[in-house]
Each structure stands twice: as C-alpha cells, then as structure tokens.
Amino acid sequence: MPRHREEDDDVDEDYDGLELEEEEEEDEGGSRGGGSSRQKRGRSSFFDDYAEEDSQEEEDDDDEDYGSRRGGKGAKRKKFSAARFVDDIADQVDDDDEEEEDGDGEDGFIVDTGTDLPDERVDRRRYHDRGFDENDEDVDDLERRIQERFSRPQEDYDEEATDVEQQALLPSVRDPKLWMVKCAIGREREVAVCLMQKFIDRGSDLQIRSVVALDHLKNYIYVEADKEAHVKEAIKGMRNIYANQKILLVPIREMTDVLSVESKAIDLSRDTWVRMKIGTYKGDLAKVVDVDNVRQRVTVKLIPRIDLQALASKLDGREVAKKKAFVPPPRFMNIDEARELHIRVERRRDPMTGDYFENIGGMLFKDGFMYKTVSLKSIIAQNVTPTFDELEKFNKPSENGEGDFGGLSTLFANRKKGHFMKGDAVIVIKGDLKNLKGWVEKVDEETVLIRSGLKGLPDPLAVNEKELCKYFEPGNHVKVVSGTHEGATGMVVKVDQHVLILLSDTTKEHVRVFADHVVESSEVTTGVTKIGQFELHDLVLLDNLSFGVTIRLENEAFQVLKGNPDRPEVALVKLREIKCKLDRKISVQDRYKNVISVNDDVRIIEGPSKGKQGPVKHIYKGVLFIYDRHHLEHAGFICAKCTSCVVVGGSRSGANRNGGDSLSRFSNFKAPAPVPPSPRRFQRGGTGYNARGRGRGGRGGRDDSLLGTTVKIRLGPFKGYRGPVVEVKGDSVRVELEMKIVTVDRNAISDNVAVTTPSRDTSRYSMGSETPMHPSRTPLHPYMTPMRDSGATPFHDGMRTPMRDRAWNPYTPMSPPRDNWEEGNPGSWGTSPQYQPGSPPSRAYEAPTPGSGWASTPGGSYSDAGTPRDSGSAYANAPSPYLPSTPGQPMTPSSASYLPGTPGGQPMTPGTGLDVMSPVIGGDAEAWFMPDILVEIHKAGEDSEVGVIRDVSDGTCKVSLGSSGEGDTILALPSELEIVPPRKNDRVKIVGGQYRGSIGKLIGIDGSDGIVKIEDNLDVKILDLAILAKFVQP
C-alpha cells in the first residue's frame, strides 16, 4: 500500500516527527516528566506505524480492505495482551530480553486502555520505555514477529462484539478527549458535516479526530481532539459555532455516555400502541395502522378531538376564533352530526387498502376514529402502556362486545425484563396452543418453558413470551405491579380473559387490572394510603372552602367525596388543592336533638341515602360523613345532613325485636357509640329510647364499677374537674360536674380505678365485647363467665355467649393465614406475633359456658349480640385506663400495635366478620352443627380433641374422635364443640346462610371472609369463615 504510506508522509509530517522525537526521548532513559500529551501521541503513532506496516505487508493487493484490516489488528493484539499483561511486567523487570512479550504488551497498552488505572499505566510505560531503549535494534525483528503472529485471516476478529470487549475499549487518559462546543441550535449535524468537509479540504491542518452531533442534544457538538487548541483551531471561522464560547472538556468517564445513544430500534408495526408527542393530541393514545419506513411516516388511528362547531364555521370560511384556549375532549366522530352541521363529508375508498374513509376537510375518519399520518418523530413508541380506561375507550365503537382488548399483545411489548418467573401460572394466548394453561418452568430470554401437564405434549414446552399471558383464578391473592393501581393488593374475584377484577384490600372496591400487571402474592398491603400529611378517609378542607372525605388515592391526588348532602359529589383533588386536614371533634344534634359525635351510629331518615346507617366518621358544618360498609360507592362513605339522621344507638334492641325492619336489612348491629344518652335524651325519648333503656337494663349492673365514684378528669377541656361518674360506656365515662354532665375520654380521667373487683371484670367484659378486634382481650372472658352466671340474667347469658363465640370465630381462623402473610412479607407483620396469642384464648373462653343453650335464643336476643359491633367505634380507642389495673394481660401491646400493621386493622374489617355473619345470627335457630364436619371438642376438665360430627339429634351430636373420624364415638353438646376453621384449599361444608349444607372448596381467605367454590355448581361465593367448617368425607 505505498500510496497510503506516501500520503502519510506527505500529509502527516507531524506524525513522523513525533516518532523520532519519541525515540530520542527513549534514549534518555524514559525520564520524561511533563510531555504527556506528546508522549501519548508518540505512543499512538508508534502503534499506528506498526499497524500500518503490518497491513502493508499483508495486503498490498487489497486496497479496499486496508482500513478495516488495520483496525482489526489492533483489536486482536489487545486480546492477546490483556491476557499476558501481568507476566509481561514481571518479565520486563528482571529480563529485558523478552522482547516479543514487550512488544505485545506495548500494543496492549495502547488498545487495552480501559482495564487499567491511569497511574499504573504510566508506571508500566516506564518499564516499557526502558525495554525499548535497550533493545532498539530489535524493533524490526519485533515487527516481523508481530506480523507473523497476526497474519491470520482477519475474519476471526471481533467475532462476538460482547460487552466485555467493549469494556476494553473504554477511554484512557492517553486517548483524545472530547470537548463540548456550543453551536447554533438545530445546526448540530450541519456543523459536524461542515467540519468534516473542512478537514478534507484542509488536510491535516485540523488536528481534530472526530465531531459528534447528537440528535437529542441541541446547541452543542462534541469535538474529539487531544488539545483544546486543536479544537479552537478547527472551529475557527465556522459559521454556526460560537467561537468565543467556552469549550468544555468532557470528563473521561462521561465520554462513553456521549457516544452511547439508544438505537431507537423499536418495532413500530401495526397495532402498536403509541402516544402522540405534539399538537392537539399530545399525550393521546393512538394505534399504529401503517408504517412507512422510507418516508418516516406512520399512520395512526386515534379518537378525534374535534370541535364540530368550530370545524363547521371554519369550513364555511367563517372566521374562527384563533385563541384555542381549550382542547376539545376526545370524542368519536359522529358523521351524522357533522352532516347536520352542514359539514361536507366525502366518502372515499382508499386505493391501497380498499377501506372506506370519511373525509372531512382533509381529515380521514373511519368508525369514528380519526386516521392521521404523522412523522415518526411526532409519536412516542417506547414504553407506552395504555391505561385500562384508555383501552376501554378505544374499544367502544367496535361493538363486538367481546371486550377483547384488541392490540393486547402489543401491550406485552412493554413488559419489563423478568416478567415471568418460575412457577407463574400462564396461559397461551396465541397460536396453536392458544388457551393452554401451564406453569412457568424456566425463562430463557424471550422463550419461556412451560409445563402444561397435558398428555401428549412435550414437557416442558417452549413458548415465546409474547404468546403468553399470566393466568389467575378467582380466589388468588395478587399484587398489582404496574399500571395505575400499582402497589395495590387484592383478591381476584373475576377473571375476564386478560382482565382481572380484584377486590382491593385497601378500599374494598373492585379494581380492574390486566392479568399481565399483577403477580400472585400473599402480601396484603394497604397500598398507599397516605400522601403527605393526608391519609385515606381523612376529612379535608379544600381550597374553595368546600370539604370532603378522601376516599381514594390516585397518583398524587385524592378522590374526595365532597360534603354535599344532596347528592354524592366526588372530585379529584390534587394534593396542593387540599388546604388542611380537619380533625376537630365536633358534636352536632340529630333530628331529635340528640347529640351526635364521631363514631356514633346514625341512620339516615331522609334524603337520597335514606335508610342507610353506619357510624359517623366525620362531622363538619352540620354535615355527617357516615361510613356504611354496605354502601359500595365512595369507599362506603355517605354524606348526610345531621338533621336528616337519627342516632340509632338506643334503638337497636327495639328495632330488632320487631324483626326485619330496615335495621336488620342492613344488618348493622352497631351499638351506640361512646356517647350514651344524656338525661336530656332520656326525657325526649327519641326512637326506641325505651328499648335502649331496657337493653341497658339487661346489662345494667355490670358497667358500673365506676358508677358513683368520684373522679377527677386529667385531660382535655375539663381537665381538673371532679365529679361522680354517672355512666360508663365503652371507653367513655360520663361525669357529672357541677350539675353538668359531660363526655370525656376514659383516658382523660384519673380515677381511682386501682380497684380490681369481680364487678370490674364484668365491666371489662362488656368492653371486651365491644372490641372484638382485640383478641388479646379474650383472656378476660374466662373469669367473667362465672360472674355472669351468677349475676347476670340467664337470658342474657344464654344468647350472648354463643354469639360472642361466633363473633370471635372469624378471627380465630385468621391466625394461620397470618402466618402465610408473615412469610410473604416479614417486615410488615411485626405485630402478628402479638396478635396470635390472642386467638387461642378466644376459644378457651367459650369453654366455661357449657349448656348455655344458646341455640334456643329467641330472635330478639341478637340485638344484644350486636354489641360486638361496637368495635366499629370502640376499637379506635384501644388503650383504656383499666389497663393498669389488669396487669399481665397482653391486651395493650397487641391492641395498640395491632391496628396499623394487620389487615384486620383496616377500618372496615371489624365490621366485616360480624356483619357477614349476622344473617346467621338472625336466623339463629339454625344450628351450625352438621354431620361430616371437623370440630374441636372441649369438655370441661378434659383436653380438647378433634373429631368429626357424625350425627345430630335433639341438639346432641355424635362425634367420632380423630381428625378423620376414625376414633371412638362420643356424645357431645354443641356448646362443647367448636368448628375447626378450614384452611385454604380444604373442602368445606357451609354450616350457615343460604348455602347451608353445601360442600365446596375454600380457595382463598380474605380476612374473615372465605372464598368458596361450591362443588355443585362451581359458583364462587364469598362467605364468612365462621360458617365454614372443614368437611370430612364420611
């Protein structure tokens, strides 16, 4: 290649000169301190020289390949050298004759820059240089040997361009540097090209190596050169470069970033979801219809945002107001509507596709969609994940009713890496194997090996991940991992193709998500329930002085149910639009001038929500926010005027005794909240006041350990006041102060409660009953039972215990699942250990109440049984002043800590278990004991055993001992028996409710609810765990 050689000599005088210089310097024994850049250049020229000579000798006949071969050499040498580097140095130190190795190392230095620290390199260079000094005459020989070594065909060079190899190319201090130069906006590429031209025209005058123009970086180009001066020289006189601007050096570690541009190699094909980047449709979802790669244009269909009125006037030639203050909402084009406005609609056939389009003023429409051809640059194709709503909208006009989310498969294009994991249940959605279900065995890049378990099919089966979708069944507990509901957990209640309907753990609302966006998880998160200082279900004051309850969290925003009693009004409110949280404790008066405080139960007696009932959660400006868990909208919150409501505390028993009025329909046995009727209320005698009186009478004497004692109030506005306690109710006591009776928190009084009397216990009992949420309180019960036996009315006792027992039950079975949760999410369940100990006692509790004959409980009695419902209000006031006096009871730690962490701690949960079971209670004559269920037998004075009920007659059960009923048969009273709570996947028998007697499979447990697949009809039902018993095949 003589031509090149010549050119080199002519053009690059500097080059040879440098080489000479370098050799001279080497003679000086490698003691070159400062001239690092010169050195560097010397080095590289040296290298180049070799390389060039290699090429010359090998490839004289092949001019074309000249360039590539040379580069190839360099890379190859580098490979060799990297391996030998270490030896290399060692050898050099004590044996300078290792010329060949040296040479090799030398090359390695130059190319293999990235692997070493700069300083080290300098050191090594010194060794090197010495080596060269002493063996100068061998250079030719060295060259020859190198040529021999590398004169293999060049194909084997960079056969695999792996990342590792790329690492070896990282820049070093001896490489040219990158300089950032400011240029005119939009001229970046032009400047780069002009500099190239200049270089060609001027030859080696310009000592820059390259110029980089990035598409995404405006206003700057990068120039690769050794010295800033070279850059300045090169850009001198360039039109679009601001020469007087500062030239910035790119730090060496950022150099690769400059050159690492993402190749926008995304398959933009039909049916890909994209988003518009600019204009009216900015941010809108669109679907690719056609791609013209040559012209860089893409045809998309999207939902038009067209103001037909404006369009009509525009087409008429009338003036259209220029100010486009608003963007018309997306709406499908209605051609008839357009015609009515006298807009000319042409129907044309597209010659290419044969489809008909309506052409309105140059815009094409079909099926209501607008078809738009835009530049590829004006759409975003990467990481487009349409939201559920968007897709739903997009599907509307197709009206095929299938709900098949058309380009669903394209959704998968944006899957994250590691989407599928071993063990995932999947379903094939495409190809011959469509609808085949299986489990992921192994994931290998895009190929997923699945195990189908089907005969005749190879196992495992390799399927492209694009053809797979995750598969879930109702009852699965899942966590949403992407999309708008990310982070939420819930139970799958319905599977509709690739769409799952979840019952969210947090909101108890139905959430629709793509199967692809969830993973199975036993974790129960409450999701995000807090933004800033605001939490879900807070009462907040908004900017415009309206107020409302936050009922749902979205991205950086709350859905707020406004305090509008006339109709439910929900607003989406950004965090900054919320002024403050309102948590003042206010009391208002109901229609009958009874006092309503927070947590009181009220019934709405007029207005749109008439008949609803629940505890008051917030009160503001005479508006109540009532929480009714049967109210499925607005997270269960109902807004009502206080004057439209009545306090229902006292009315329970009366109402229920009458049977089946609105109360029982709503099955809200909510007890009066801590506010007991005041004397005034007494006199006025609101609804069912008397009934309440009677109800109280029943329990009467029990609550009164404090009654009559004089106490001093420690906290609150009445701090320091003294007075006799006139009433004790839950965590509140009413204290008469100078003829004034006020309500204060129980914590807020300093009573002389150190008394521990049996009667105390009784009162505790009532408290306990009000707070079923605190399982650890149950230990109390044993000792009150005798007390009750003696003191309380039999009537009372009889119906109460079993009820309670039931009431407790829902919680008992919760313990095992809790364990699972703990596994799934160790961190979040710190409280469970405390919780669990509580459960067994609840069982123990029922033991000492034999023969209470609860089964005969008259219908009316369940009003009292409703007491547990007090929990709704009481549990919030967990700590009680009684605690100190009842040492050794685990209740406080657990009850306090229980709330935040455990799912049961969610406000709705206390109700859950109890409410669901209320029908059972209502139909109280119904006995839960049935044949073929597994029970635990607690006979007085004996250890408990498990057995299977074999026969029931006259209220006595024949029970076969042993978990499968293989043991002796004994007789037992139902009161001595307790259902053994079934576990997930157990076969269960439903012992209550309308499905009583049915057998099913417990496919999931959600708090106190069990999800049961009934065997007869395969229906999936959500039933209270309390009415589920483990079924044992006779």
Added chain:
Amino acid sequence: MGEVAAQIPTSFGQELRACLRCRLVKTYDQFRDSGCENCPFFKIDEDPERIVDVTTPNFNGTISMMDPRRSWAARWLRIGKFAPGCYALAVSETLSEDMQSLCQEERVQYIPPKRI
C-alpha cells in the same frame, strides 16, 4: 491522514441515510451514485434498488470521523477501520437475512444493532 475519505453528506436533513453495516451516513443520491465506500460488496451503485435494503433513514446521532485510526470514538464505535466520513452513532434497523448472508459470503463482520 491515511486514506481517502468517504463522501461527505451534501445535506443535513431527512434525505440522509445510514448504511446498515458500517453506519456511513450519506444522502440517498450519494448512495445511489457511488454506493457505500466501506461496503462495496453491496454493489449499491449497480443495483440502486438495494439502497432501501442496506441503508436506513432511521439512525441516531452522527459523528464526523476525521481520523478513524487515531480516534478513541472510532474505536469505541468500532468504525476505526472504516474510511473517514460521517457515520451514525446508532442505526435502528437490522440488515435483512439475505444481506447478512451476503456479508458472510464476503467474510465481513456484521454486528446487528443492540436491542434495548
């Protein structure tokens, strides 16, 4: 300077295309008239139809490579062995299989662009 530079693009806009193998950037017309300097085996000048097969307008970033032998950037981008000229930093398409096998026949390296 070691060698003859490739043609320099005559414009800077949409009509630029990049060779799918070597990433050389030129205008459509330039490719049609003189093919690709680094990849003569594509014989674009003989069969202009091939332009669309072996070049793409779909590339990202340009680098004017003055001195590929001594440029770090060239080495990093693995264009150090090509002729000086303007190159794309990344192309977004892959050579068709036909063309890839052509490369193999010609015993030249083809590295498909890395997918993200």
